[in-house]
Amino acid sequence: MVETLNSLLLGFSVALQPQILMYAFIGCLIGTLVGMLPGVGPLAGISMLLPATFGLNPIIAIVLLSGVYYGAMYGGSTTSILIRLPGEAASVMTCVDGYAMTQQGRAGPALAIAAIGSFVAGTLGVLGLMLLAPTLATFALRFGPPEYTALLLMGLLVLAYMTGGSIPKTLAMAGFGLLLGMIGIDAMSGYTRFSFEVIELADGIGIVPVAVGLFGISEILMTASQQTLKLPKNPSMRELMPSRAELKQSIGPIARGSAVGFLIGIIPGSAHIISSFISYGIERRISKTPERFGHGAIEGVAGPESANNAAATGAFIPMMALGIPTSPVTAVMIAAIMVHGIAPGPMLIAQQPELFWGFVASMYVGNVVLLILNLPLVGLFVSLLRIPYAYLYPCILAFCILGCYSVSNSVVDVWIMLAMGGIGYTLRKFGFDLAPVALGLVLAPMLELSLRQSLAMSAGNYAIFIERPIAVTMLGVGLLMLLVSLKPLLFKSKQKDWRSTVGLDEPS
Amino acid sequence: MAALLASVCVAQAQEAFPTRAITLIVPFPPGGVAEITGRPTAMAIEKILKQPMALVNRPGAGGAVGNAAVANAKPDGYTLLMALSSISVIPAADELFNRKPAYSIDQFAPIALISADPTILVSHPSLPVRNLKELVSLARAKQGQMSFSSSGIYGALHMPMEMFLHHYKLKMRHVPTTGGGPALTTLLGGHVEMTTGGPAAITTHVKSGKLRAHVSWGAKRHENYPDVPTFKEQGADIEYYIWTGLMAPRGTPEPVMKVLRDATRRAVEDTDFKTAMARVNSPVNYMDAPEFAKYWDADAKRLAAVVKVVGKVDDKK
Amino acid sequence: MTQPSDPPAKRQLRSDQVSGLMLAALALYVWWMNRAYPIGTLAEPGPGYVPLLLAIFMGVMGVLVALGGGKSEPLAAMEWTEAKRAFALLVACGVAAFALERLGYRITMAALLIFFLGVMERRKPMMVAAVGIGFALITYYLFATLLRVPLPVSPWGF
Numbered sequence: 001m002v003e004t005l006n007s008l009l010l011g012f013s014v015a016l017q018p019q020i021l022m023y024a025f026i027g028c029l030i031g032t033l034v035g036m037l038p039g040v041g042p043l044a045g046i047s048m049l050l051p052a053t054f055g056l057n058p059i060i061a062i063v064l065l066s067g068v069y070y071g072a073m074y075g076g077s078t079t080s081i082l083i084r085l086p087g088e089a090a091s092v093m094t095c096v097d098g099y100a101m102t103q104q105g106r107a108g109p110a111l112a113i114a115a116i117g118s119f120v121a122g123t124l125g126v127l128g129l130m131l132l133a134p135t136l137a138t139f140a141l142r143f144g145p146p147e148y149t150a151l152l153l154m155g156l157l158v159l160a161y162m163t164g165g166s167i168p169k170t171l172a173m174a175g176f177g178l179l180l181g182m183i184g185i186d187a188m189s190g191y192t193r194f195s196f197e198v199i200e201l202a203d204g205i206g207i208v209p210v211a212v213g214l215f216g217i218s219e220i221l222m223t224a225s226q227q228t229l230k231l232p233k234n235p236s237m238r239e240l241m242p243s244r245a246e247l248k249q250s251i252g253p254i255a256r257g258s259a260v261g262f263l264i265g266i267i268p269g270s271a272h273i274i275s276s277f278i279s280y281g282i283e284r285r286i287s288k289t290p291e292r293f294g295h296g297a298i299e300g301v302a303g304p305e306s307a308n309n310a311a312a313t314g315a316f317i318p319m320m321a322l323g324i325p326t327s328p329v330t331a332v333m334i335a336a337i338m339v340h341g342i343a344p345g346p347m348l349i350a351q352q353p354e355l356f357w358g359f360v361a362s363m364y365v366g367n368v369v370l371l372i373l374n375l376p377l378v379g380l381f382v383s384l385l386r387i388p389y390a391y392l393y394p395c396i397l398a399f400c401i402l403g404c405y406s407v408s409n410s411v412v413d414v415w416i417m418l419a420m421g422g423i424g425y426t427l428r429k430f431g432f433d434l435a436p437v438a439l440g441l442v443l444a445p446m447l448e449l450s451l452r453q454s455l456a457m458s459a460g461n462y463a464i465f466i467e468r469p470i471a472v473t474m475l476g477v478g479l480l481m482l483l484v485s486l487k488p489l490l491f492k493s494k495q496k497d498w499r500s501t502v503g504l505d506e507p508s
Numbered sequence: 509m510a511a512l513l514a515s516v517c518v519a520q521a522q523e524a525f526p527t528r529a530i531t532l533i534v535p536f537p538p539g540g541v542a543e544i545t546g547r548p549t550a551m552a553i554e555k556i557l558k559q560p561m562a563l564v565n566r567p568g569a570g571g572a573v574g575n576a577a578v579a580n581a582k583p584d585g586y587t588l589l590m591a592l593s594s595i596s597v598i599p600a601a602d603e604l605f606n607r608k609p610a611y612s613i614d615q616f617a618p619i620a621l622i623s624a625d626p627t628i629l630v631s632h633p634s635l636p637v638r639n640l641k642e643l644v645s646l647a648r649a650k651q652g653q654m655s656f657s658s659s660g661i662y663g664a665l666h667m668p669m670e671m672f673l674h675h676y677k678l679k680m681r682h683v684p685t686t687g688g689g690p691a692l693t694t695l696l697g698g699h700v701e702m703t704t705g706g707p708a709a710i711t712t713h714v715k716s717g718k719l720r721a722h723v724s725w726g727a728k729r730h731e732n733y734p735d736v737p738t739f740k741e742q743g744a745d746i747e748y749y750i751w752t753g754l755m756a757p758r759g760t761p762e763p764v765m766k767v768l769r770d771a772t773r774r775a776v777e778d779t780d781f782k783t784a785m786a787r788v789n790s791p792v793n794y795m796d797a798p799e800f801a802k803y804w805d806a807d808a809k810r811l812a813a814v815v816k817v818v819g820k821v822d823d824k825k
Numbered sequence: 826m827t828q829p830s831d832p833p834a835k836r837q838l839r840s841d842q843v844s845g846l847m848l849a850a851l852a853l854y855v856w857w858m859n860r861a862y863p864i865g866t867l868a869e870p871g872p873g874y875v876p877l878l879l880a881i882f883m884g885v886m887g888v889l890v891a892l893g894g895g896k897s898e899p900l901a902a903m904e905w906t907e908a909k910r911a912f913a914l915l916v917a918c919g920v921a922a923f924a925l926e927r928l929g930y931r932i933t934m935a936a937l938l939i940f941f942l943g944v945m946e947r948r949k950p951m952m953v954a955a956v957g958i959g960f961a962l963i964t965y966y967l968f969a970t971l972l973r974v975p976l977p978v979s980p981w982g983f
Contacts, residue, residue, distance in 0.1 A: 141696055142697060143697065144699030145694070145699060166890070166893065168845075168889035169890055172848050175882045176851075176883060178879050179879050185572065185573060191862050202576065202610070203566060203573045217915075222907065222911070224910035269690075324692065328565075335543065335544065344712075390942070391948070391956060394937070394941035397918060397941070398938055398960060398964075401918065401921060401925070401937075405925065406968060411925055415922055418918050421918075425911060430840050430841070431897070449685075453684070453694075455869060455870065456655070456684075457683055528978065
């Protein structure tokens, strides 16, 4: 413990050097701005900056890039809350209640709680990283294909709690999303599926154009006849901050979101996207008033936002401790330090203590920077909404086209976004919830691949899911959740009237 | 007059290549061999051509997606491919499956070979084998029960394993992933018994004892792994390299190709490039277009033969 | 989501019945397309296995939505007041997407914004021109010049 403190002191002595502090600030700023642009998420942000870091020293490079990374994770939530436009996949869930809060004139508290939640989650995440990195890293490696399958199945079961709508409708939308995820080349056999001879579709449909289309574009289409957004006039600084009651309501979601996000974040693979979905599901499930979710519940912002930031921190654990690129983002960061001749891995902490501890300390610093950068900006962001809607929506549309195009420099993504906008609009008119589509799309390819990988490992024996303790535990929890969620379906006669008038799941 | 103007414009446009950013497509997820070589190459070329060279990852199906994207790109020299050796395998596999091929080999014009590294067979330390001989006898005793991970079906890390398995008449289960990084992660977690990897990718893990290196596919021992024997030494006539090469779509105008070839020749001499490659333990193995074309041709024939021998993976078992 | 229940009309098509059947039809289409891919076995699923399961799942859910939709809003009662404008917005964006790589980013974006502001919103011409052209140039500078995203350029070089 004393040793850790000493090391941390060493780290802070590195991280608080004015030059490094400045780069942490620049990184957070760029990240926040980049994350706010639709389509340009953390990965695109750090990939763009990567070449610029080659000339810097490795500590600065990693501090700058990690600043961009969590800055972008946070920035994505701003547009989700203000204009229902997820800047990146992890903030899809924030759209639901965050935007509902904006419509009720509470954009300020929503933004503030997102910033506070991100800060707390980020700080808890760094604490976890610091104290548990080596232990957790070994644990993370035990996540092979069967565990991954179980985790993703559990994520799928969260669907039942995700929306307040009718269960068949929710599940139909999940099916639709999962089917969308089937488009593209099958990694196991090499078959190209449902690509309609469009070569870009062989790569599958990206979550970004789909999320932007389903949420952002469809919202603009829904409000096409409206002249202005209904907004509060000149909110005072007091109204911009969450009330004491709202803060109190958010403590639980932030704590749980941090824990869930952190644990999912350390698992190799791209599963950290689902951390915000799972957090939302948990909050709705345990809430005493689940009917508020989807209509501006602050817990629905606090939980997922904390979860995605904690996951961002958690993802650094296998990267730093093992040197394994567990997700595209960490792979780019590994490339960033490898070009300096430094190999991340088990020997990093011993060989390069000032790099490792400087990095850890800079993450504390970065989180503080993000908070002081973003809280004062809440007022500025909110006043963006005062731009007349007639000017605002054309610019949003133009930004959507620009953002989706720049993800992979392909017009096909723009077409996907527009098609999804039209589909999302139609589905919303018919009363379908769209969040399950996004979750389905994210889950489908990972779930299918890990399931078939597991079967390849076991030569087709499904017992592999039962023989492995982590997998079987997660499947058990998932099954339990499924049974609990089925309860209202099986015994619905009593609540039928209540359910059909409010259109919601029963609170347990 | 207008025609004259237009022709002047065209001439200028050709002379001025490149006038805008060049996209270098890496057909794998970040962190793989192609990217580790591609980044310093792109940076060195960028300095010479005075135009940005953006590296774009287009992963999928063992590289087929990115390869096809370049094969069908406009042949103007602005879309290039950081190809891995698996580029020759995919069309052969398509032929085997009787599929509409994603692209064909003759859709590319080679610019230069950048590096060629043999792969090295690595196993998880929990596997009680110290050398190739022990490994083979264990695998023979447990026919069809051991498993290996790869970068994807018919991918760069799948072919050498199949060569090895075929030569020793072994059967193992294949767990394809979406790239070299995930394949390595799967092995590090002990979810499969072995995989192959480029020397650059596996170095830290072998040094820290997380993986055991057994044998190399090279013709001679790798300079960074003097203790690791080759298959040839062990009496098995198999050889395989993961090479990375720059390619353009076929039909790229000759003057543009010349600019790119000259730039690449100068790029591999660049000190920054050399240090970058040395840092990631990836020796440069430069070959200019004509020589590279010959090398590639021989390699493609060898791999196509392996694909035929391997057959349809889906049909086996 | 749920609508105040209207007096039950006979043989009136309900919104949920239409949407449910549409989803079921989509599922059928997916199933039909999926025949091209080998299904494999439970122990060794082929490329067609999971899509088949999902198509069945979505089809069943679609039918359930339709069956349970007897009390939903009648199709005829749905309001589509904004549909015309929404459609116009989508078409305009589609034209822009088509033009993006042909006319270049700056021309396309300026034209798109001028269309939205000038034709659809009928704002003052000066503001329309300023916002349209300003947006196109500033974002181009930000993305293409600073962030080095290769945005398309028109055949005339700008």
